[in-house]
Structures are given as structure tokens and as C-alpha cells.
Amino acid sequence: MTDVPLDKPIKPTPVHARFWQALTQNPVVLKELRSRMRAGRAYLVITIYLILMSILVGLVYLAFTTSSNATGNSSQLQAVGKTIFGAVVGLELMMVCFLAPALTAGAIASERERQTFDLLRTTLLPARAFVLGKLASALSFLILLLVVGFPLLALASLFGGVSVGEALAAFLVLFVSALSFSAMGLVVSSLMQSTLAATVISYVWAILMIFGEPTLIGFAVSFLSIASTGFGLNPTPGQMALIEGMLYTIGYLLIALNPAAAVIASEVILLDRQNLFYTTLPLSNGMVFPVISPWISYCAIYALFSALLIGLSVRFVRRVGK
Amino acid sequence: MSAVIEIQGLTKQYAGRGALAAKRAIRAVDDLTLTVEEGDIFGFVGPNGAGKTSTIRIMATLLRPTQGDIQVCGHSVTRQPRQVRRVIGYMPDFFGVYSDMLVWEYLDFFGACYEIPPLARKGLIADLLELVDLTHRRNDPVEGLSRGMKQRLSLARTLIHDPQVLILDEPASGLDPRARVEIRELMVELARMGKTIFFSTHILADVAQISTRVGIIESGKLVACGKLEELQKLLLPHRKIELTVLSPVEATLEVLQNSPQVGAVESGNHQPDDNRYRLEFEFNGDDQALSRLLADLVSAGIQVVNFSEDSRDMEEVFLRATRGLVT
Numbered sequence: 001m002t003d004v005p006l007d008k009p010i011k012p013t014p015v016h017a018r019f020w021q022a023l024t025q026n027p028v029v030l031k032e033l034r035s036r037m038r039a040g041r042a043y044l045v046i047t048i049y050l051i052l053m054s055i056l057v058g059l060v061y062l063a064f065t066t067s068s069n070a071t072g073n074s075s076q077l078q079a080v081g082k083t084i085f086g087a088v089v090g091l092e093l094m095m096v097c098f099l100a101p102a103l104t105a106g107a108i109a110s111e112r113e114r115q116t117f118d119l120l121r122t123t124l125l126p127a128r129a130f131v132l133g134k135l136a137s138a139l140s141f142l143i144l145l146l147v148v149g150f151p152l153l154a155l156a157s158l159f160g161g162v163s164v165g166e167a168l169a170a171f172l173v174l175f176v177s178a179l180s181f182s183a184m185g186l187v188v189s190s191l192m193q194s195t196l197a198a199t200v201i202s203y204v205w206a207i208l209m210i211f212g213e214p215t216l217i218g219f220a221v222s223f224l225s226i227a228s229t230g231f232g233l234n235p236t237p238g239q240m241a242l243i244e245g246m247l248y249t250i251g252y253l254l255i256a257l258n259p260a261a262a263v264i265a266s267e268v269i270l271l272d273r274q275n276l277f278y279t280t281l282p283l284s285n286g287m288v289f290p291v292i293s294p295w296i297s298y299c300a301i302y303a304l305f306s307a308l309l310i311g312l313s314v315r316f317v318r319r320v321g322k
Numbered sequence: 323m324s325a326v327i328e329i330q331g332l333t334k335q336y337a338g339r340g341a342l343a344a345k346r347a348i349r350a351v352d353d354l355t356l357t358v359e360e361g362d363i364f365g366f367v368g369p370n371g372a373g374k375t376s377t378i379r380i381m382a383t384l385l386r387p388t389q390g391d392i393q394v395c396g397h398s399v400t401r402q403p404r405q406v407r408r409v410i411g412y413m414p415d416f417f418g419v420y421s422d423m424l425v426w427e428y429l430d431f432f433g434a435c436y437e438i439p440p441l442a443r444k445g446l447i448a449d450l451l452e453l454v455d456l457t458h459r460r461n462d463p464v465e466g467l468s469r470g471m472k473q474r475l476s477l478a479r480t481l482i483h484d485p486q487v488l489i490l491d492e493p494a495s496g497l498d499p500r501a502r503v504e505i506r507e508l509m510v511e512l513a514r515m516g517k518t519i520f521f522s523t524h525i526l527a528d529v530a531q532i533s534t535r536v537g538i539i540e541s542g543k544l545v546a547c548g549k550l551e552e553l554q555k556l557l558l559p560h561r562k563i564e565l566t567v568l569s570p571v572e573a574t575l576e577v578l579q580n581s582p583q584v585g586a587v588e589s590g591n592h593q594p595d596d597n598r599y600r601l602e603f604e605f606n607g608d609d610q611a612l613s614r615l616l617a618d619l620v621s622a623g624i625q626v627v628n629f630s631e632d633s634r635d636m637e638e639v640f641l642r643a644t645r646g647l648v649t
Contacts, residue, residue, distance in 0.1 A: 116418035120435060124407055
């Protein structure tokens with residue numbers, strides 16, 4: 001008989017191992033992935049998506065090669081690489097924002113429609129595992145779509161002009177967008193009885209998030225241009241700087257709250273200042289207003305927003321009938 | 323025997339909507355108290371809207387009671403829902419379908435939801451499919467099963483975590499006669515395996531044939547509860563006996579009329595081709611007296627073909643109870 005040393009410390013399971021264990025042992029993930037990939041629709045979506053992406057990349061390249069001033073020097077090639085990268089990321093971002101609610105809007109509502117929701121609620125499956133399982137399966141399909149688009153991004157890197165940091169930042173923005181728009185669909189789904197109603201509401205919400213905010217940004221820009229004149233008053237340089245600072249903050253927040261605006265503004269900052277992480281904005285009194293690149297704020301805000309929505313979904317699912 | 327299910331002063335009121343919310347409120351279950359013993363097959367009977375499903379949904383931790391509580395194996399459904407879920411197997415009155423799943427995947431999924439390890443699930447699924455006679459449909463899509471098969475699969479699902487108590491809401495509803503018999507046989511088999519079964523039904527024949535105890539609910543109130551024989555004694559002034567004899571019928575009538583416990587006798591139809599006479603009579607005695615009457619008939623030389631208690635008694639018990647004769 002061997003003695004087991006009692007004082008030997010038990011190694012705690014690392015967080016990533018626990019996360020992986022929870023993901024792979026979640027019955028909802030397996031069930032959802034199985035049914036999603038079993039249906040031919042998933043392959044059709046991937047095929048259509050790749051065809052669209054390839055056409056887009058082909059058109060960008062064609063536009064470059066047929067332009068009269070194409071000389072093929074390295075800076076022009078880098079510009080092509082950057083344009084292809086921007087186009088692919090832009091299309092992926094739109095794809096993520098529009099497909100994510102569709103993948104999750106029916107996730108819980110359809111269980112109610114199929115009358116399987118009550119069966120699941122009487123099992124030992126915790127509400128948290130149920131919601132996270134639904135979210136993980138939707139996210140994994142979106143990540144699969146992003147991954148199959150990697151060869152097209154690799155094409156952009158062949159031309160040069162795209163740094164590793166830029167590519168990682170783009171992927172992070174895409175992932176956070178996928179997470180938050182999936183969570184939006186999920187919270188609506190956890191409240192609705194029918195998939196159709198959940199899908200409609202999720203899309204209205206997503207469209208407001210994507211297109212409603214640029215309208216607000218438009219108003220903000222107009223307001224800024226009026227405000228930059230000091231509203232026709234004669235403010236002191238200090239007061240003017242304060243007004244500008246406040247307006248910059250409002251404008252910045254609006255940009256950081258919209259996926260497309262955050263990506264475009266970050267790209268502009270990157271091209272203008274060659275900095276992926278921060279920049280400064282000039283004030284009329286000669287001082288500067290420092291800001292971090294909008295993609296960072298966007299990721300932070302939307303990650304918190306997602307956590308809140310997931311928490312709410314769990315709460316709604318856990319609710320016992322009254 | 324110990325109490326497995328204890329319903330104590332259970333009340334469920336659904337809030338009304340709009341300006342007259344208080345007036346529109348519906349009391350589905352009204353101060354219900356009953357106990358189900360270990361090993362019972364408890365038939366919960368009542369007309370539509372009597373409160374059966376509300377009671378069952380509270381028992382299955384899906385609904386919160388307005389007042390009162392249910393203890394299942396000593397666990398409160400309101401305070402310890404997770405412990406309750408561990409000891410119950412719930413089958414609703416509908417079959418929740420995952421159209422794209424195979425039969426074994428359906429059981430495997432629910433097994434995983436009950437935290438059964440993957441290796442243990444494999445053997446368990448094979449055993450359960452054998453129990454419900456679906457082994458040959460193991461790799462078929464769930465959607466392609468007949469209603470009876472789906473119901474049997476649903477019953478297998480409720481058993482996946484080996485619960486002590488089965489809560490079945492209308493298990494035979496919408497099934498053809500063969501499927502009904504199969505479900506009934508399965509329920510008896512499960513009771514033999516030590517499960518306590520609480521089931522609601524409209525089908526009184528099911529209650530009469532398999533229940534060890536019966537509860538009759540009307541307008542949310544329990545109007546009668548006990549063993550079927552006890553309810554018969556309580557609610558029916560006399561027993562109804564069916565008697566089929568070969569001719570002559572006059573001698574039979576004479577023996578019956580000589581018995582002080584025999585009441586009104588009704589002559590049934592005479593079937594000349596097989597020479598049988600069917601009689602029905604009221605009987606006020608106990609089992610001993612009934613046995614003596616049969617012996618008298620036989621010793622009088624009457625050829626008795628059938629001597630049995632009327633199976634429609636359960637219907638009569640139900641009708642009397644739900645007419646408010648008890649309350």
C-alpha cells in the first residue's frame with residue numbers, strides 16, 4: 001500500500017481548462033452544433049459568404065490593376081493590401097452584425113415553440129449553462145465564418161500594408177461584435193414566446209444600433225461645427241476649449257458605440273497618426289485632447305454590454321412561472 | 323410506507339388582466355391537500371380546467387404556488403427546486419420534439435442535462451430503449467416515430483436519471499387503444515420496479531385498471547381521495563354486479579331474490595345463439611357475502627359464465643364526486 005502524502009497541495013484547475021471543460025461538457029453546445037451542421041443550410045451560408053467575399057476581393061484587385069496610374073510599386077501594392085483588408089473586415093463586420101441576431105433570436109423562443117423549454121427546466125441543467133450553451137453555439141458558427149475568410153485576409157497581407165496588430169485588433173472587434181449582437185438576440189429570445197417576434201425585434205434593435213447611431217453622429221457633427229464657432233457668442237479661449245472638450249467627448253462616445261464608426265475612425269487615426277492605440281485632438285487654445293483609439297473603447301463598452309445582456313437572459317430563463 | 327408526495331394547502335391563483343384584474347383572477351387550485359405513499363400509482367382525475375395540470379406543473383417546479391407547498395421526497399418545490407428535479411421524472415401532456423435528433427441522441431442529450439457521465443449514458447440508453455421497446459428505432463429520427471412511440475420515448479426520457487417519482491400529465495391522451503395499453507403496462511412495470519407514479523388523466527378506465535389510489539379534483543378542490551374500493555363504498559350506495567348464465571334464467575332469479583343483499587335485478591339481452599342470459603343486479607353486501615352468493619348460484623346448479631363487478635363503477639364514482647355529492 002502506498003502512502004498518499006496528505007500535505008501535497010491539490011493543483012487548482014486553470015481557468016482556461018475549466019472554461020474548455022464547461023464548453024465541451026455543455027449538452028446544449030453539442031446539441032446545437034450537431035443540428036446546425038447537420039442541416040445543409042450552414043454549408044450554403046458558408047458558400048454564399050465566401051463567394052461574396054471572393055467577388056469583393058476580386059473587384060478591388062481588378063479596380064487597382066485596371067487603373068491608369070497603376071505602376072506596381074510597393075506603396076501601391078500596400079494600398080491594395082490595405083483596401084482589400086478594409087473591404088474584407090467591413091463585410092465581415094456587417095455579416096456578423098446581421099447574422100448574429102438571426103442565430104440567437106430563435107435560440108430560446110424556439111424551445112418554447114417546440115415545447116421543449118419546460119422539459120429542460122425540469123432537468124438539472126442550470127439556466128446559466130443553457131444560455132451560455134446557446135450563445136457558444138451561435139458564436140462558434142460565426143467564428144467559423146470568420147476563420148473560413150482568413151485566406152482572403154492572408155491575400156491582403158501578401159500585398160503588405162497590414163500589420164499583425166491591426167489584424168488582431170480587427171479580429172477582436174469582430175469577435176466582440178459577434179458576442180454583443182448574439183447577446184442582443186439572446187435576451188430578446190429569452191423574453192419572447194415566438195421565434196418570429198424575437199427575430200423581428202432583434203433585427204429592429206440591431207438596425208437601430210448600426211444605422212441609428214450614425215444618424216446621431218451626423219447630428220453631433222453638425223452641432224460640433226456650430227459649436228466650434230462658440231454659438232455666435234464670444235467665449236474666452238479657456239471656455240472655448242472646455243466646450244470643445246465636451247463636444248469631443250460626446251462625439252467620441254457616439255463613435256465608440258457604433259461598430260462601423262469605431263472601425264472607420266480607428267482606421268483614419270491609424271492612417272493619419274500611424275498609431276493603433278491612441279491619438280490627440282487639437283483644441284483652439286493650443287492644447288491637445290488625448291483619446292484612445294475608438295476600437296478599444298468599442299470593445300470595452302460592448303464586452304460590458306454583452307455581459308449585462310447575458311446576465312439578463314439567464315435571469316429571464318431562470319424565472320419560474322407565476 | 324412513507325409519504326413521497328405531500329401537498330399541503332396548495333392554492334394557485336392566476337392574476338387577471340386589465341382594469342378588472344381582481345375580478346378576472348382565476349383560482350385554478352384551491353387549498354389542495356393530499357398525500358401519495360411510496361409505491362403508489364396515484365390517478366389524479368378531474369374534468370377539464372379542474373386544476374390537474376396546474377398542480378402537476380407546481381410539482382414539477384415549473385410554476386410557483388400562490389399559497390401552500392408540495393414536498394417531494396422531503397424536498398420543498400418552492401425552496402429546494404433543484405433537489406426536487408433530481409428525484410422526479412416529469413412527462414408533460416405534449417411531446418417536446420427536436421425534429422433533427424435521432425432517438426438515441428434525444429436520450430443522450432437529456433442524460434447529459436441530468437449530469438450523467440457520457441460512459442454511463444451509453445448503457446443506460448440501451449437499457450431504457452429496451453424497456454420501452456424502441457431498441458429497433460435507436461437510430462431513427464425522433465420526428466418519424468408514431469405518437470405512441472414518442473410517448474414511450476418520452477417515458478424513457480423521464481427515467482434517464484432513475485428518479486423515485488414519476489409525474490405524468492395525461493400519459494395516454496391522444497393514443498390509439500394499443501398504445502394506451504402499452505403505456506399502461508409500462509406504468510405498472512415501473513411501479514413494480516419501485517417507482518411512485520402520480521398521473522393525471524381523463525381516461526377513467528386507466529384509473530380503474532392501474533391506480534392503487536385515486537384523487538378526484540373539481541374546480542381546484544379535492545372532492546374525493548382514497549383507494550378505488552373505498553371511494554366506491556363512500557360514493558356508491560350499492561355495488562353493481564354483472565352475471566351471465568346459461569339457461570334457465572328463472573332459477574337464477576330465484577336464488578338472487580332469496581339473498582337479502584341483492585337489490586333491483588335488471589334482465590339483460592338474451593342471445594339465443596349461445597343460450598346466454600345477461601343479468602345485472604345491485605348488491606349491498608361485502609366481498610364475503612358476494613362470494614357466498616356465487617357459491618349459492620353454483621350449488622343451485624346454475625351454470626355461471628361470468629360473475630363480475632361492473633367496470634363502469636369508476637365512471638359512476640367520478641360522476642357522483644364531481645356533481646358535488648361529496649362536498
